[in-house]
Amino acid sequence: MASKLPLGEHVRRLSLCVVVMTAAVLPGSIHAQESSPNISFVNDVVPVLTKAGCNAGVCHAKAGGGQKGFHLSLLGFEAExxxxxxxxxxxxxxxFLSAPENSLLLTKASGKTPHGGGLRIKADSQAYQILLNWIRQGATxxxxxxxxxxxxxxxxxxGTVQRNTEQQLKAVAKYSDGSERDVTEQALFESNDKSMADVxxxxxVKVLDIPGKVAIMVRYQGRITVFNASIPLGAPVENVPPSKNFVDDLVFANLKEIGVPPSPVCDDATYLRRITLDISGRLPTEEESRAFLANTAADKRDQxxxxxxxxxxxxxxxxxxxxxxxKNRRDDASDITSNFAFYAWVRDSLLANKPYDQMVRELLAATGTVIANPPVAWYKRVKEPKQQLEDVAQLFLGVRMQCAQCHHHPFERWSQDDYYSLSAFFTQVGRKPSATRGEDLIFxxxxxxxxxxxxxxxxxKPGALGDAIPAIAPDEDPRLKLADWMxxxxxxxxxxxxxxRYWKHFFRRGLIEPEDDIRDSNPPTNPELLAALEKHFIESHFDLKSLVKVIVQSNAYQLSATPNEHNIADVQNYSRYYPRRLQAEVMLDxxxxxTGxxxxxxxxxxxxxxxxxxxxSYNNASPFLRVFGRPENESVCECERIQSSSLAQSLHLMNAADIKGKLATGxxxxxxxxxxxxxxxxxxxxxxMVAFSREPKAEELKVAVDYLAEPLLDSAGNPVDVQRAGQEKFQDLIWALINTKEFLFNH
Structure with a gap:
């Protein structure tokens, strides 16, 4: 009895028979096939579709079935x-094997047949010829x-590439049979900073006018490499501040390499205000400022x-x-117990300078109730293994795994197996109601x-991003193994x-940016510095205060925010301090x-x-905190906090009732x-001294004193009571200081 074949297979075989019979009477067709090299679906066809964007996430690899019923795997990771x-x-x-040129795969991509994606592959291109020859050869x-x-x-x-010049890259694929192939035509190229270089x-590569370090990602069929370019300015770098530690050695060495002279070290008033805001989130007091400015000790900044x-x-x-x-978030009134307990645990750990690895271990492996063991509160907010692995990877490892849940990560080596192996560490986390309302017992x-x-x-089984994990017995908590590996x-x-992450806290920009997206295709701007900081942190046994100290002791951190003629465009080499707006909570304080x-x-x-x-929860009662972007604690990404300025913020500072009330309080x-x-x-x-930690300049002092001396008139033109006039004028002066960039920014 003849075996039954699917109708589609009958059609394919029939088409193939037609090709063979047609070839028998058309010798030219045989010659065309024999003269063409064998086309590989895996190594030739899939790269063509990837280069053309056919298997991009917005086209036929779109979630939910692709486009118009035609579905492809994202970037060709699933060739079969x-x-x-x-x-x-x-x-x-x-x-259409009997007439390959009429195949929809070709006619739509080349625009001969209406296609929602438009023209993707030109009919006279090498890519078109590859697809055509593959179909002619039987589409195997x-x-x-x-x-x-x-x-x-x-x-x-x-390499070093001069500004406003070009550099041609060549992509070479290496295969298991020892062969190599130039795949520049099929590879995908992307710049990590298009303001510096495009490709x-x-x-x-077309290098633009901004000096620094730029990376060009080269991606070919799931493999990624990077071209790292140094773009020098070429200015003489002579008056470099003395090095205080390895941070200075490596920052200033990079500036010398690219020819970008740094700004000088900032003055004492600027330094005191900057360091106090960055470490303690507050302004220096008037007494602290006066004492520091009067101090003549050589090590007063270290003090x-x-x-x-x-x-x-x-x-x-x-x-x-x-x-x-x-994600210490209050969604219900019953959350208050866990919110306060968890916050207190984090704060006390930082105050005691608990080693960072110990803090993370206590969090990951937490069991019990929030009353007895506050870190279990994290499991109240992050309940599912998939969310737990994603948050842990992004927050503590700087790796964004979200994409790998559904498909191979498009910019990294992580597969779906890597994703679910990491989630396996959390699959044995159990929970049951505890005696405290709204709180679970974690076990x-x-x-x-x-x-x-x-x-x-x-x-x-549990796996750690490609690293082997020792066997885990049924009575062992896998989370402890994860903490050991981390x-x-x-x-x-x-x-x-x-x-x-901490470098970004003090310098506004991470050595890798975004700070929680560490991958081969997103290299650091100063890899030697990142490696040295990492080494210091490990050798200090994960001492957070030691890390902060080595960063802020450096003259690189203490540079002035005022640019010179050469570093005004620099946004990644730390040749000057990059000013940033105060956070919502810091600004309110x-x-x-x-105002008092x-x-x-x-x-x-x-x-x-x-x-x-x-x-x-306190955001609800404070329009100020909402307008200035205090986060709702819904994401592990610090990007949830809004640091950009807006018209609403300006209007709030000028006119809001809470600001007026603070100015006028008795x-x-x-x-x-x-x-x-x-x-x-x-x-x-x-x-x-309170606002800026400095004395007013002579002109500022004169303007303010003259304003206080002017009579204040009411709407009818009559002089206002002296006491009331004095109050309103000091309110005006304070209001004016609040609305200056010098006050609103750390600089």
Whole structure:
């Protein structure tokens, strides 16, 4: 009895027979096929479709079935599936083996047939000829026999490229049979900073006018390499501040390499305000500023660092940072217990300078109740293994795994198996109600930890991004093994992710940017510096305060924000300090300090500062915090915090009722200064010392004193009472200082 074949297979075989019979009477066709090299579906056809964008996420690889019923795997990672869709799906209608030129695969891509994606492959191109010859040769699949792609190299791999010049790149694929192939035509190229350099689809790099380091990603069939270019300015670098530590050595060496002279070291007033805001999230007090400016000790800046790192405000400020990323969020009134307990655990850990690896271990492996063991509160917000692995990878490893849940990561080596192997560490986390309302008891469920790849159905044991993990017994908590791997000195991600995150905290820009997207195709601007910081952090046994100290002791951190004629365009080499707007909580506290008013927060002790708020719920009661972008603690990404300026923010500072109320409060600074017997000059100096940690310039002082001396008239033109006039004028002066960039920015 004849075997039954699917209708689509009958059609394909019939078409193939027609090709053979046609070839028998058309010798020219035989000659055309014999003269063409054998076309590989895996190594020739799929790269053509990838280059043309056919299997991009916005086209036929779109989630939910592709485009117009035609589905391809993202970037060709599943070649066998793609073959099935192209050749056999819909009764083989996409290929016409008896007349290859009429195949829909060609006519749509070349624009001969209406195509929603437009023209993708020109009919006179090499790519078109590859597809045509593959169809002529029978449209076969060679997945089992085709040489395996091992790597792709770019030539040159790195180099110095002058501004406003071009550099041609060559992509070379290396295969398992020892062969190599120039795949420049089929490779994809992308610049990591188009303001510095752009690249054509054929690998021609066009360098622009901004000096620094730029990377061009070269991607070919799941393999990625990078061309690293140094773009020199070429200016003489002579007056470099002395090096205080390895940070300076490596920052200044890079500046000399690219010929970008740094700005000078900032003055004492600027330094004190900058370091106090960056470490403790507050303005220096008037007394601190005056004492520091009067201090003549050579090591007075180091003394300030030590004092700030031992202060409770340091713990407040960095606990505010970490609890936002760890999603300490209040969605219900019953959350208050876990919110306060978790915040206190983070703050106390930072104040005691608990080693970072120990903090992470306590969090990951937490069991029990939030009352007995506050880190379990994290499992209240992050409940599912998939979300747990994604948050842990992004926050603690700097690796974004989200894409790998559904398909191979488009910019990295991570597969779906890597994704689910990492999630397997969390599959044995159990929970049950505890005696505290709204809180669970977290425990380890005995059993073998496995996770299922939803696409292949494979059961996967815990795996750590390609690294082998020792066997885990059923009664062992897999999370402890994960913590062991993460804190190992050989771990390529853990320490690197943290030092890059902290570098960004103090310099506005990470050595890798975004700070939580560490991958081969996103290299650091100063790899030697990143490696040195990572080494220091590991050798210090993950000491966070030691890391902060080595960063802020450097003259690189202490450079002026004022650019010189050569570094004004520099945004990545740290040739000057990059100013940034104060965070919402810091700005609110600074306004309170300058106005002498205090913001009251519900159910918290009087005098609680905004940087010490334990969770996101206080945003609801504060229009200021909402307008200036305090996060809702919904994401591990610090990008949830809004640091950009807006019209709404400007209007709020100028006109909002809460700002007016702080200025006019009877116990505030404006009221007190208006009643003071001190000379006007001394009162003005107080304002400047609180706002900017410096004395007013002569012109600033004269303008302010003259304004105070002017009579204040009411709407009818009559003089206003002297006491009232004094209050309103000091309110005006404070309002004016608040609305300056010098006040609103750390610089």
């Amino acid at each position: 599936e793609d073959y099935e869709h192209i050749v056999k799906e819909n009764r083989g209608r996409r290929l 699949f060679d997945g089992e026999v085709a040489p395996k792609l091992l790597a792709v190299d770019v030539q040159p791999g790195r 054509s689809d054929r690998g021609l 300030v660092i030590d004092n700030l790192l031992s202060s409770p405000e340091y713990a407040d400020f960095f606990a505010n940072k970490w609890t936002a990323m760890l 380890h469920k005995r059993g073998v930890a496995v996770a299922t790849n939803i696409k292949t159905g494979a059961s996967l 804190s190992s000195p050989q771990n390529p991600f853990f320490a690197k992710a943290l030092v890059n 600074a306004i309170d300090d300058l 008013a205090k913001t009251d927060f519900p159910n918290l002790p009087a005098g609680t500062r905004a940087i010490a708020l334990p969770d996101n 116990s505030g600074r404006a009221d007190r200064l208006s009643k003071s017997d001190k000379p006007p000059e001394e009162r003005i100096r107080e304002l400047y």
